Amino acid sequence: MRHRPPSAGLALALFAAVTATLAGAPATAAPVAAAPALAAAAPDISVTNVQAHLTQLSSIATSNGGTRRAGSAGYTASVSYVKSKLQAAGYTVTEQTCTNCTYPASNLIAEWPQGPADQVIMFGAHLDSVAAGPGINDNGSGSATLLENALVLASQNPTMTKRVRFAWWNGEEQGLQGSKFYVNSLSATQKGYIKAYYNFDMVASPNGGYFINKVTSATAAPLKAYWDSFGLQPEENTEGAGRSDDYSFANAGIPTSGYAAGASYTKTSAQASKWGGTAGAAYDSCYHKSCDTTANINATILNRAADGVAYTIWQLAVGGGTGGCTAEQLIGNSSFESGTTPWTATSGVITNSTGQAARTGSYKAWLDGYGTSHTDTLSQSVTLPAGCASYTLSFWLHIDTAETTTTTAYDKLTVQVGSTTLATYSNLNKATGYTQRTFNLASYAGQTVTLKWTGVEDTALQTSFVIDDVTLQVA
Structure with missing residues (x-):
């Protein structure tokens, strides 16, 4: 997530959904199973596989000066890792060089070549870290979550009612530069094809919570429905408002939502009561630091985020499931x-x-x-x-x-x-x-x-x- 210092004008008014309370688990907790009644039509995304991608991103950072900063050798190797997995799975993959980014480098766009091309549901995460660290929660967690979801979609190869497009962004940490470049490169017609954009930035914070961008919107409904099935009472992602790549799409009039687990803001007593964790401490004490490693991951939140993405894909874009629509x-x-x-x-x-x-x-x-x-x-x-x-x-x-x-x-x-x-x-x-x-x-x-x-x-x-x-x- 792009850094922005907290200010008095940035309210922490969070809106609770109406569901029963289920406490979260610390980073060392075993992954939980998906809610079977709700997600019967969607696959269970293996959190072990997501964590394996995080391990690879960590190794890339270690081999390249401890960082995956945009434009660095660590970033280039991260793009290569994700791209090779997607190409092997059968995606149409495009590298788009952000020529006006602070560090010119590639956005990576992968489209599953089924479903109507003028009805696109898009999922994105930034692939770059800050210079100070490897960026495993910020934002290896979102990047790995989307990568594993993309691979599972390809392996299952269901009938598609919408076109699904994934993106991994360059230059988010320098001001959402890669996503902004991409959106500005689209014609008005191409923008109109994108019916929703979902963003995933920091979805495994060790002392994290359950936040959704624009939680009360129709676009957020499938994300919220999945977390509601656990009684998690997700809240509005006020900390991330305007600070991640969904903002580039929202500015173009494209409906947006997404998951987040929190960054440097402090967990309240009420949040600790319903989600677990430590009140009075940051959601991620290693935010933008060298300690943002594979040890800085809450596996339970990561698992629920990954499965919520799958649920959303199946609800919005896959035929023959339970359907994301009530007549x-x-x-x-x-x-x-x-x-x-x-x-x-x-x-x-x-x-x-x-x-x-x-x-x-x-x-x-x-x-x-x-x-x-x-x-x-x-x-x-x-x-x-x-x-x-x-x-x-x-x-x-x-x-x-x-x-x-x-x-x-x-x-x-x-x-x-x-x-x-x-x-x-x-x-x-x-x-x-x-x-x-x-x-x-x-x-x-x-x-x-x-x-x-x-x-x-x-x-x-x-x-x-x-x-x-x-x-x-x-x-």
Whole structure:
């Protein structure tokens, strides 16, 4: 993790999830088994294998002056080790030289060549250490966790519903330079292909805790679900906010999350009570020091992180598993029969007026219809869970107009998701009854978006845009 001195303005307000308490174990504890009911479809990642990768990274550092700093011989050898394993497993592997990094060296990108190329779930960790030490927890732990997950995915070769891409970053310790370089190298279309980015930076801190980036987000849901299955009550990773490579992706508008176990901040009494360990001591007392060796690893946290990554991959990108999606309808008060909540609308839009008939029930959303210059809006914010196969927005629209032209759109209804326009209708689309309109919102999986209808009427001759039975079905 990139260093940033703590400040009074950096709050330690941590948000607890609602699950039962299960104490953590010290670094010497034996690895624990995965929660079988939840992770039945996902493989158990061998923590012994993850630790074997850490041993290799430690040996590389020892042979190269005790460090794997970006641009050093130790870093180059680390890239070679990871790359050789991935190539042997069948990955499409690319080295991307970060030319504007403080220490120009390679980002390593590995893509499993199955699943739709425009639906990418990405997992990343920085491979460099600080100059002062070998960087086995920071961040050999994240790097080794992803490497073993990549190898297991290749060995099992399941049917893929999404494309999985792994990355190991150069220059994180100098300011997230490698990941920033990578994101800036992508076109807008390529960025749009990445539906979620998951970051793993320090996932085995010896006095660590269970932290998740953006823990309450839809993107974090599979990571949190796995740790919730142990009753771990994971908390928001406030210490790591803006300090690791997920920040480069978040700045580009890509949904992010990830695991962390803590760095130099102090474990509280409440955290020690629910997770074990020592209150009043740093999560990692060897953070950015020469003592960050293979002895500086909590095997229990490492194991749970590695298995949580596997669970997330299988939930989001693998076909035939338990699925990361609960089929449900996401729109609240979809037929407007329960008043205005949770809709936001211009006054009078949601109405049971008999001037226009509802499709079902008595209420509907009636935009415009004044015959004068007028604008009405209707909107609702909704979170689309990641991991579903389908995301279908549907609504019924009736357009009644006094306009007689067959060529000019005087009055218009615009349908938007965020700032993106899905469709525009006008007085030219008038119909005697309701017509169902349907849109695929799969590109917004894992995001919270605002659905908005805006009706704009000109100065004469009314057009009414009447909406009813709005649904957003995921399955």
